[in-house]
Amino acid sequence: MIDVGANVGYFTVLMGLLVGEQGKVLAYEAGRKNYGLLRDNVAMNMLFAKNRVMALQKAVSDTSGFKAFYYSELYTGSSTLVKPGEQYFDYFANDVMQEEEVMTETLDANEGNFDYIDLIKMDIEGGEYHAFLGMEALLVRQAVGKVAFELNPLMLSGHWDEFHCLLDTYRERFAARFCKITNEGLTVETSLDELFAHRETETILMSVARQE
Structure with missing residues (x-):
């Protein structure tokens, strides 16, 4: 995992x-x-x-190297590789973001370290689009079973449509299925169009079937 x-x-x-x-x-x-x-x-x-x-003290993204990281002084769970816009501070007016440089790594950097990954849990405040781009090799090798991630329109706003298109290609290429995870912990299968149409923060489970 x-x-x-x-x-x-x-x-x-x-x-x-x-x-x-x-x-x-x-x-x-x-x-x-x-x-x-x-x-x-x-x-x-x-x-x-x-x-x-x-x-590992690293951020996950689409490239391995170094990137700017925005560290929240009040809400450390809101720290992110995505520079917060004005709308973020409309919600969290008292927050202060400190910019620092952090090491980044793609999930594909682990391509030779695991035969199979049962679950990837991802909660990176809008960085999901780039993190998914960085695990292409793992998906092609059918080395990932499930990915649980947050669909957050506030933090993903700059890549909302691109993320929709990327996930749609996974549905076609890897037979990926998508479920919402309810507050009770239940999974409800749904379509990407429905998820992205509502522009609400959702916890999503992507399942990828292993092809024989």
Whole structure:
């Protein structure tokens, strides 16, 4: 499993407990404060000692290298590679974003590290479009089973239509199916057109069937 935008590690720890002795979890967190808390939480649950979790202080994107990262001083979970626009500050008027440079990596950089990835959980505040671009090789190799991600019109506004088109190609090329995840944790299959028409923040599960 891969946790992209691991924050302080809540889901990373759950993944680490679920994968068992033979499983592995890779957690990405670019924010300096959250990364420290992530490592603390993983260590307190003995998951480093059990060799189940590896944590990287990097952001996931479409290229490996360095990019500007906007670190929220008040809401660290809102930190992002996407420069917030005026609409963001209409919602979060008291927030202050500090710009810093962070290392980036594509998910395809792991192409030789995993035979198969059961789940990629992605919560990166509008960076999803570029992160998906950076896992093309994994999808082509049918190395990914499911991707859970947030569809956030506020943060994705600059790439909303492009992301729709990209996901639509996955439906055609990889037989991808899309479900909304309800507040109760249930999955409800839906169409991309319906998801993107409402312009509401949704938690989405993309499932990719392995072709024989």
